Amino acid sequence: MKQFKGRVIFGGTFKGDAVVTHGGFNTLASFQKSALSSSCKDVIVSDQNNPDLFKVHITGKALCLPMTIGSTTGGMVIQTIASRGLSPAAWLFSEDIDPLAASGIILAHVWNNVPIIAIDRLGKEFLRTVKTGGEIEIKEDGTIVVL
C-alpha cells in the first residue's frame, strides 16, 4: 500500500479500479469512437497510438495520466463524455493539469453539474506505482492510496 498526495481541483471520494496511461492521453482520439455511438454505455479507448489504454474500458474508473494531448476540441469532448455519464470517475494527473483537460472538467461541473474528481501534481512515482486493474482509494483531501 502506498500513498500519494496531490492538489485537489475537484474533490471527492472513490474506491475502485485504476486505468493508467504513461504517455499523454489523446482526448479526442480516445473518446471519438464511443462518443459517436449513441448507444454507448461504457467508453472503450479508441486511440490506436496509446498502447497502455487502447481497447481498455475506462468509464467510471480512475484515469491516471501525465496530461491530456491532442485537439483543442479536447475540453468539449470531455464535457460531452461527462454529460452522457461516460467519463472516468476521477482524473488523476501526475503532472500539472493541462488547459484542455481543465476546461472540460470545469465545463462538466459548471454547465452540466456532473461531478468528476480531478487531482493533479501527484508526481512521476505515482504513475510508476499505480497499475491498470489495480484498486485505489481517493480521499477528499487529495490523498490517493494505491491498494
Place this chain on the structure above:
Amino acid sequence: MYQPLMDLTAEQKDILSGKEGETKAKMMEVLVRYGDVFGAKRLVPLTYKKGHLVTSFGISMLKPVFPLMDELIAAGLKAPEGFTADPRPMDFQNVKANLLEKLVFTKFMYSKQKSYEEQLTKLGLSSKDGFSCTCYLPEVGNTPKAGDTLSWAESSAVVFANSVLGAKCNRNSGILELFGTILGYAPEFGFLTEKGRKATWKVVLKTTKKPEAQILGSAIGMKVMDEVPYVIGLDAYLKPLPDEDTIAYLKDFGAATASNGAVGLYHIDGITPEAKEKGPSLLVDEPKEYVIDDAEIERVYRSYPIMWKSRDAKAHKCFIGCPHLTFKQLNDWTDKIVAGLKESGRKKLRIYTVLTTAPAVAAKFKLTPKYQELMATGAHLSSICPLMYADNPVAGARPLMTNSNKLRTYTFSRYYKDAEVLSIITGKGSK
C-alpha cells in the same frame, strides 16, 4: 457562488454574482475557475476582440454544445466584434463523395451542420465565408498585431498568432475561447505572461539544407510537447518576415509542432518578432537541448506509422493544404503541378487531388489565370477542412495521402514530403 482565488474587478464580480444574468455568471465562473487552476492573478481585457472558433462543425457527437449555444443565444449574448471559425467539414461540389459518404456526412456525422451554422451566425459569425483555420491571413483579415491579447483555441492559429504575430493567447479549449470572446476577458497565465513566453528548449538546427517545415515541426513538437522551443539555425534558410514564403513555412511548421506535440509558442532566432527583439535571452537558464541534423529529420520521417490497410495501395484522394494554403502556396503548387504534368507527359493528375485554402484566398485566386491552369490539370480547389473530411469511418477508411503532418496525426492519412506528393500525383518520374 464560487469564491475566486484571483482578484476580480467590481464589474467582473457583478457578472460572477449573476447581476448580468445566470448564463453570463456561469460563463464567468468557468473562466475564473480556469484561471484559478493555473494561478492567474486576474482576468485581463482582450485587446483584440475578434474571435476565432475551433468548432465549425455540427458534429452530432458533441451533444452538449448545441443546447449550450442555444442558452447563450437565449440570453442575448453575442461576440461584440464577431468571429471567424475553422473550415467546414463538407464540400460535395469540390470534394466528391459517393452516396454512402453523403449519407454518413449529412445524416449522421454532421447532421447538425445547418442548425449549428445558424447558431454561429446568431452568436456573431462575421461572414458566411468566415470559415478557415488560417483566419490570420491578410485575405481573411482576422489578424491580431504584436502584443494583442486574444481568446482563440484553434491550435495552428494560436501558435501562429503567438509566434509569428507576437500576439498573446493561451492554448484554450473550444467553448472556453467563445466565453472569453463574448465576455472580453482572458485569465492571465501562461503565454499571457513574460515568464510563460520564455523558451525551455534550445533547438539547434544542423541540417545541410532547408528541412521540410512539416517534418521539422513534427520533430520539435514530439520532443518538447507543450514547452516553448527557441530554434537556432533556421534563419539561414528563411528570409525575414513578412516574406510570403517565410509566412507559409512558419504556418506549416507551427501546425506540425502544435499537432504532433502541444506547442503554443515558438521562437525562431533572427526571424520571429520576439526572437528578433530579445534574442537568446528568451531562453531560461540551463534549457534542455535538442540538436537536429539531416539524420534526425529522416529518422522522424521514417517513424510515422502507415495506417493504410495496404502499403502499396493507390491513394484515393490527396489533400494539400492543412492548414489552408496561402495565396503564394496556391500559386506555387499550381506551377509545380503544371510543370510536373509536362514532365510526365500527362494531361491530368493521376490522383484525385484537392488543394484547400480559405474562401477569401480562393476567391482571389479565381480571378487570376492560374486558376484555369490548375483546373485544367484535374485538380480541385476547396475550402473544406481535410481533417473533418477524413476523420470518420467511411471517408477515413480509404487510402488518403497528404503533405500535412496534422492530417497524418489525427487521421489514417499517409504523409509524404512535398516532392513525393508532386511525383505521385503527376506521375513525374514514374514509368
